[in-house]
Every structure is written in C-alpha cells, then in structure tokens.
Amino acid sequence: MSGRVNSTEVENAFSLMNELQTSFYKIARMAELGEDKNLKFIISEAETAMKIIDVYRQCAMAELGQTNLEFGILGAGSMLYDVAMDLKKQVGCSVDVQSKTQASVGVNPTAVKNILFSLSYFLARSGSKHVVFGCSKSGKDKIELGVFAKDFYVTKKDLEKALKNKLAYMPLSKTSYSSAVFLLLANMLAKFSGSNLMVKKTSGMRGFVILVPKSEQLQLV
C-alpha cells in the first residue's frame, strides 16, 4: 500500500480474508441446503461481505492518501439517525437514537458513518436485538458518538486483545459470538479520522464510542 508492506497491514489483510471467507462459507453451505427460507440469509451474508470490502477500501484509500471524501459539518444527531436507519434496513434489528446534544461535528461524514455502521453491525451480528446510537458532549470541543446495546458485554481488555491480535475470526468475548472484523475496520477508520475506539458503559448498556471534533460553525439545515 505505502510502498513497503508492514506486518500490521498484512495482519489486517489476513483478518479480513478470514472474515470474507466465513461469509462465503456460510453462503455456500446455505445454498447447499437449498431451502427457500435461507435465501434471505444468503443475501444478508453477501451484503455483509460487500460491506467489509467497502469499509476496507476506504481504509486503503486513506492509507494511500487517495481519499476523495470531503470534510463536512453536520449535526451529530442526524448523522446517527442516518446510520441507525441503514442498520435497521440491512439487519432488521430495532434501533434508537439518543442525542444528548444538538451540536454539529466537523468530520469526514462517510468515514464516521462507516465507523458507526461497522460498530453497530458488530453489535447486531453479536445477537443484540436493539441497538442504541448516542451522542453527547465530551469536554469543551469534542463530541462523543457511540453505539450501545443492553444484551451485550465487552470489556476494555476484550477490545484491546482483539485489536492487538487481529483475531478477526475469533469471537470477541464469551458473550459476543460474532468475529471482531467490524471492530478492526472501525478502529482502522477511526485512526485515520484521528480518533480511537473505546469501550463504554452507560445506562445499563455497553458499547463503543469515538470522539470527534465539535464544530462551532453554523450548520445549514
């Protein structure tokens, strides 16, 4: 990617290969079963695989300095709402948006939406039936954007282990039976966006958050 391939890039690539292979494995075995009821699942898995490729492509473009994504100012709440509706459409789980601030954020909208989508998709694939999107102020000039679920458990240690070891094909933790690839992708994108992925507990829920810059500029609605 950047002239010389480093071990982190190779590890990331291997993790993604494993996850894509898992999606295709499921599609192939479902097709082998040959039952109509599995068609919806096949489509869902195919879309998952394409989403993985999509998000990884964005990471690769950012790494190469080829990103054509513009910086923009938009309402934190409306951004969360867009992602929540995407998730609901793709996965079918119920969603909720809890905005504790009316602030605008200055971000690369596609990158941040992909981060939030990846995180919420991970929660949904881990079995969460209801995903909550939240935003709140964090200090003077940051906004915290996050995704949470009640029926989900993760610790800071789980996340560190998954991100450090690139164990995309391994379940994240004992209560999360989805591989960690979407967390890896979200983390990669977050780093390019100048943020870090963090675990957070709030209002009886657990999930993940990132911090983004608050924008003082007026947002035209």
Place this chain on the structure above:
Amino acid sequence: MINVLIIDPDIQVCELLSDYLEHDFSVVTVVDSQQAIHQADRIKPDIIILELAIPDQNGLAFLHEFRSYEEWQSIPIILHTMIPPKADVDIHAWRDLGVKEYLYKPTTNLKKLKEIIFNQINANAKNN
C-alpha cells in the same frame, strides 16, 4: 440414533449444520467449551464436531480438559474449523487427543462432513 455434539461459536453455522445433519443424526449445538462439557454429560455424544476458534478456551486446551474425563476418552472428534491448516501444526498432538479428522471449512461441504461423520462412527463401532 447417533448423537452428534457440535461445538461452534457461530450460531448461524450451528443452525445450518444442525439443519443439514438432523435428518440423519440427533444433533445438539453449543457455542463454547463450558456448554460443551455440560451437554456432553447430558447427551453422551457418539461424535464431536469441534471448531477450534472457541471464545472461552484454546481448542487444544479444551481437548485436554475433555479427554481428562474417563468416560469421554474414546469419543471420536472431528475438527471442523475456519482456522487454515498450517505446515507446522503438530498433527501428532491432535491425533493423541483423539482427533480423527482435520476439516478446513472452506473446502468441506456439508455432504462431505456427513460422510466423514458416518465413516468415523462406523470405524469407532468396529474398534469397540
């Protein structure tokens, strides 16, 4: 009826394997090693299908623990895993723990898995 215990952390994989195999076997699926021990005690499986990437315990460590129970020492185990085979995998260590086959999921379709289960059950019956 042959009792098959499937240990796989992916619930969707558990469901599709169960859907396919339940026409010929009595199938129980679990997603981690603790559930595996509990169900093995309950159903007395004739064969175990094990995914190495389980969340709460390293696959090899789980096998050591499983084989420490005297009543389960002769149950054949088939590894059915997304972890690709490596040249340096110590196949003797797996064989010593009663692993009969190492199946790489991407190259193993359901029909092949079922055939291997039948073969192992028949082989085990002849030996006992």
